[in-house]
Amino acid sequence: MTIDTVILDIEGTTTPLTFVHDVLFPFIRKDLNNYLNSYYETYELQNDIKTLYNLYLEDIRDAAGETVIDIPKVLNPEDSSNTKQDVIKSVAANILYQMDRDRKSTALKQFQGHMWKVGYDSTILKGVVYDDVPKSFARWRDANVKMYIYSSGSIAAQKLLFNFSTHGSLIPFLSGHFDTTIGSKLESSSYTSILNAINKSPDSCLFVTDSIFEAKAAYKAGLHVCLSLRPGNNPINDPDFSLFKNVSSFEQLFDKFEFK
Numbered sequence: 001m002t003i004d005t006v007i008l009d010i011e012g013t014t015t016p017l018t019f020v021h022d023v024l025f026p027f028i029r030k031d032l033n034n035y036l037n038s039y040y041e042t043y044e045l046q047n048d049i050k051t052l053y054n055l056y057l058e059d060i061r062d063a064a065g066e067t068v069i070d071i072p073k074v075l076n077p078e079d080s081s082n083t084k085q086d087v088i089k090s091v092a093a094n095i096l097y098q099m100d101r102d103r104k105s106t107a108l109k110q111f112q113g114h115m116w117k118v119g120y121d122s123t124i125l126k127g128v129v130y131d132d133v134p135k136s137f138a139r140w141r142d143a144n145v146k147m148y149i150y151s152s153g154s155i156a157a158q159k160l161l162f163n164f165s166t167h168g169s170l171i172p173f174l175s176g177h178f179d180t181t182i183g184s185k186l187e188s189s190s191y192t193s194i195l196n197a198i199n200k201s202p203d204s205c206l207f208v209t210d211s212i213f214e215a216k217a218a219y220k221a222g223l224h225v226c227l228s229l230r231p232g233n234n235p236i237n238d239p240d241f242s243l244f245k246n247v248s249s250f251e252q253l254f255d256k257f258e259f260k
């Protein structure tokens, strides 16, 4: 069956790993304390802190019984005995702990997206996409192929990256965005939920990702899958590597798959 829908990962697929690890993540680390202090009273940050606090409670519940629980404690922002500075200190330590492990928790990703907004709004940040991305978006649009994003980055963060991209706003090309609120990218049920949300059958959809684990999950859900082997991506050493087609540029997708 021909493909009429593409679902794209961001990091390592539309966007270099270096942009995420050398620009976006350092932006958070550098300005974290300042941001937490400046925006502490906002509804958005209070909500992010509550979400991080709830994740911390889940983490310690899941870790119960293990000898070492080294996850930095997030103080309850709703407990009036915790001062603003104590809560901020605890939140900063927890965020850095998660970032050190490149954890893809929804709570962390939601927070990062809100903080990056400040960087994009002030034009310090510009979303980097590979040169072949806007060209391929235009080809797919002209062929009536729908494009969606599925990334661990929050939907807000995805929209910022594509709206303020180095190639101008790419948002008009995109029919929708999915993040981990629909489920982990490692679970095949998440891909089924996306297909249900966009009312598509798996055999008409192509998922492109740099992660062999995500590739396997999407494949299990019945989607066509292609591995993105961008220069600088982490090497894939997995016995199932040969199950999948691979590309180093989106332009190669047009030779390897049949779009409608």
Ligand SMILES: CSCCC(=O)C(=O)COP(=O)(O)O
Binding pocket: 009, 010, 011, 012, 020, 024, 104, 109, 112, 150, 151, 152, 153, 154, 157, 158, 161, 185
């Ligand atoms: C706008 S996404 C920023 C990058 C990020 O935080 C991330 O986790 C990307 O993960 P992906 O699923 O796109 O590989």
Ligand SMILES: [Mg+2]
Binding pocket: 009, 010, 011, 012, 013, 209, 210, 211
């Ligand atoms: Mg990726």
